Amino acid sequence: MNFTKATNSDRVIFLIDFDAFFASCHIIENPSYKNQKIAVAYSEKFSIITAASYAAREFGVKAGMTAFNALKSCPDLVLVKPNFSLYSKVSKMVFEFFHDTYSKKIELASIDECYLDVTTEYKKYGSVEKMAQHILDSVSEKFNITCSIGISTNKFLAKVSSERNKPNGFYRILPSEIKKKLWPLDVLKMFGVGQKTKIILDKLGIKTIGDLANSNKNTVIEALNKSGLILWNRSNGIDPSELNADFADLKSFGAEVTFYTPTQNIGELEQYLYDMAFTVKNKLESRNLSCKTIAVLIKYQDEKLSKKKTSMQQTVEMPISTLEQIFAIAKNNFYSLWNGAEIRLVGVRATNTSKEYNVKEQQTFLQPKKNNSNIETIVDNINNQINIEKLLTGTNLQIKIDEEKRTSKFQKGEFDSDKRRS
Incomplete structure (x- = not known):
């Protein structure tokens, strides 16, 4: 069937949505998780589950639950700490695969969703459905994760379709099927x-x-x-x-998380800020860049504010690239911006970038070189060589200590409810 002629449309749009993406990324990193019941959340009573494997979902665990309630539903649930560097790495890898293999017209909708315009590509596979199945098979074989695909003639219908046959399936809503399916x-x-x-x-x-x-x-x-x-x-x-088919979006230096259940948990929000600052630092480092501007974005639960992201940014005189610098500015921006209301989304971004070698030349010329300017690079190199995070900076060590304290209390059932602002 000639899809475009049969639908009286000149477009064929796919919405590709990764299944349980955060959980799937951890399974890629640690294959022993594959058949286990895992959920992504920090280890404290009121931490919010941001993703759950399908094995965990069978026991009632779902995004938006607190970790406490999730463990009540599924006592042998494995809680895995969020890792935004991992999510960004997997997302970039898969999106680039789509771009290079299936269509140059790709719009990144979120870290785990993208639109593909395959109007001129689907005929190579025999039919739209065969192309969709080819994508499902390729993603499973190449990346060991699954995705779901919505098929239609525009973005909205493709988005609705993507929710109808999960996981690892595709669904189609054509204009002639709206009355029946939509x-x-x-x-x-x-x-x-x-x-x-x-x-x-x-x-x-x-x-x-x-x-x-x-x-x-x-x-x-x-x-x-x-x-x-x-x-x-x-x-x-x-x-x-x-489609906003600007593939340069893959080069953006930021990370954000959407909470299925809005939160005011200060400890948890700071942990997310730290992890996202770490992701930004890695993205800059991978391209040998520094930045002058760090921005924090917040989307509130309140409907009057939910249609837009409020943001605050800070620009410094000399470019920065270390985790401690990025986290310190992000944290300051967050508390300057946050009004205490429930948060639906929070993100950290870097802009105003410059090449690292230019930065080093400027610093050498304008000011004395600091002995510890490359401390985080040294720490990263050592940890990479031994393939385990043994050496820590001061900031990272404190985060680690706080997390271990929370984890220990959580496992023992010792919770401090006063820490939750809600």
């Missing part, structure tokens, strides 16, 4: 509809996507403003948005 779904299945939007739609008598599609467009716009038009169009299968 309209019966609850409106919450639409990207862009949260609980508060659902309350407004409930008042209009709108429960399903079909209800929205068949409602009065002007009434929806009046209730939801501009987003009302977007949602009404999507419910009717209309999404003209193009």
